[in-house]
Amino acid sequence: MKALAADFYERPVLEVARDLIGCVVEYGDGAGVIVETEAYHQSEPACHAFVGLTPRTRTLFGPAGRAYLYSSYGIHVLLNAVCERPGIGAAVLIRALEPVAGLTTMRIRRQRARSSPVQVARATELCSGPGKLTQALGIGLEMNGSDLTTGAVRITPCRSGCEPVILTAPRIGITKAIDLPWRFCAAGNPNVSKPWPQPPR
């Protein structure tokens, strides 16, 4: 399957975040369907680009369709897709995947960092979080700035006819701009990270 092209990413970040649900992240032998995303934009303080152009945010302000990778809490690597025009700092955080290929390798990678192998037995525990999925796929900081449209980390389109029902909710794990409903989840998918979004009643 052909990777999504740059014009897919060169749109308002909220649209891209929603449209990425159902698309597939591929790297090496591993792959997973995106089931959870969050949008970040330079206009709001939770976004790294809010502080302007620095060495850290260079990728964020670059061309759309690149991977923005950074280290969180010094332990985890988080994968984002850069969006909008160059000069605009915006990206979609990929928060969770439904594993579809390379599960054996994912289990080995995830098990390495754990004292207990119990949790990695479940497929739904392999990529149910932004730090987990990069570890499961083996994506490291060295991929920062790489091109998602032509590079080793690829994102391919949602299979037509398989578009999931999407839930919108406030972003999680942040302390600023916590009110913005910029989190998108595939409704009812068990691979979504906790806390699960409140379903509409």
Next chain:
DNA sequence: CATGGGATTGACT
């Protein structure tokens, strides 16, 4: 150069 705060996870009470 020193300091402090995370877009998290997993272990433990």
Next chain:
DNA sequence: GTCAATCCCATGC
């Protein structure tokens, strides 16, 4: 529910 691990990098002196 609480809490620590661990490091990048923005900020300030």
